Amino acid sequence: MKVKEILLSLIVLTLPLLAIGQTKKETAPPIVAGKGIATVSTESGTVRGYIHNGTFTFKGIPYAKAERFMAPSKPDSWTGVRSSMSYGPVCPMDITTTVNDEIEFPFHHDWGYTNENCLSLNVWTPHLTDAKKRPVMVWLHGGGFTGGSSVELPSYDGENLTKKGDVVIVTVNHRLNILGFLDLSAYGEKYKSSANAGLLDLVAALQWVKQNIAQFGGDPGNVTIFGQSGGGGKVTCLMNAPSAKGLFHKAIVQSGSYITNFTERELAQKVSAALLNELHLQPNQIDSLQTISYERLNAAGKKALRHVSDGMKAEGLPAFGLGWGPIHDGNFLPYQPTEPAAMALSKDIPLLVGSTKNEFTPFVPGTRDITMDGAKANLQKKYGDKTEAYLAAVKKAYPETVKPSDYIDIDFNFRPLTVRQANGKAVPGAAPVYMYLFTWQSPVLDGAYKAMHCMEIPFVFDNISRCEEMTGGGQEAHILADKMSRAWIAFARTGNPNHKGLPNWPQYTSENGATMILDNVNQMKNNPDKELLQIATGKSL
Incomplete structure (x- = not known):
């Protein structure tokens, strides 16, 4: 037998023995x-x-x-x-x-x-717990x-x-x-x-x-609240x-800039008085509220809100939106949000703020399959002789506009309030403000959901696979989620959302209107929809 053949035979015989002597590397279970x-x-x-x-x-x-x-x-x-x-x-x-x-x-x-x-x-x-201190992100639910x-x-x-x-x-x-x-x-x-x-x-x-x-491995000196x-x-x-x-040291507001004032204590106390009346209780029986069932308390509370709201309407006072929420109590909330003392409280807090292109509008009946003639008739009722200017402003703000519904289901509730909050926060000497507008359109259900309210959350949390019914779970969604989640993480770490995966994201000012458009193609635009918002809201923001 040749030497080469002898060596080959030894190798063949030895390999199984070597395999027996090795332990298979185990991977940790999920x-x-x-x-x-x-x-x-x-x-x-x-x-x-x-x-x-x-x-x-x-x-x-x-x-x-x-x-x-x-x-x-x-x-x-x-x-x-x-x-x-x-x-x-x-x-x-x-x-x-x-x-x-x-x-x-x-x-x-x-x-x-x-x-x-x-x-x-x-x-x-x-x-x-280890030597490394990690940024902490505290999520407040919707x-x-x-x-x-x-x-x-x-x-x-x-x-x-x-x-x-x-x-x-x-x-x-x-x-x-x-x-x-x-x-x-x-x-x-x-x-x-x-x-x-x-x-x-x-x-x-x-x-x-x-x-x-x-x-838990977190840094209590670097906390971001976001919601x-x-x-x-x-x-x-x-x-x-x-x-x-x-x-907390940084703040992120997503489609949540609607808090422009807190309910005044006088009004809140009218609701409480109406509640006692609904429950047939006297003020000296106030402690009874601590023991009655939640179901009974909740039902009486809703009636009390309606009673006070109806009374305000009868007096010619605005009552839209009266409900449970923050109260200007002079203690926990001592100022209204626009007061200088209130603005000073958060002067040193960097803010990332934005909204989605469509919010709740995809669910407005009759918008999904509307024709262009129908869309124009709809817009004519709202904007009259400004309709053509409105159509041109939509195309300027959103050049990708194609479907008739794209002209009528743009959000004009959250977006103007987002601009208002950013303008109020972006003052000389204050911590930086960064603005975004999420315009990515979900392909699910023939594109019916568009960039609806909550659509950006799976992207922020990098949870596309958990939310396939909302996002479709496709490659484009995963790519954008990677970029958005990294921006939120960067902001939590440093107060600046910039990272290599996005175009340069400058600080927002009321003059430059710097807005990061978050979509399959991410773009930085200055005042991207200024003309459109002016026509839609009838005022300069």
């Missing part, structure tokens, strides 16, 4: 949970979460406790290890019992389970000030954003509607904090973050709250 896994000490006690695909995940951690209409206080401490592996309860609210099938399809709501003891939060982190929760939409899951940016994500549940915003201060010192109890909860959550987040719709409104409220100053 879920790692059990004793001693993802265990963290907090001020109140030790919590145990789990690890999912390498991300440490904790859910339902109590950050405070509160009696009905009372200010929150620190949660009860516990001994041993508290399991924190599933979401906590959500605030009681009006849960829908019927849905519009096509509208519900992209949202995939999870209504959770309700309990008034709902002050809990959730944390996602790449690593637990739903106005009456509904929603940290678990309501699949886009709220923080795992992908945590992985993408080496940041710590926190999402929060708090008191809403009549439980969070019923002003009973006229009935004694006991209820002095009732007017904005739901916002006091958020301050308590931020205090928890300050005191505990280092144990969409009602969550964006809550961000605005906290920017106006002296007790929240120092608890």
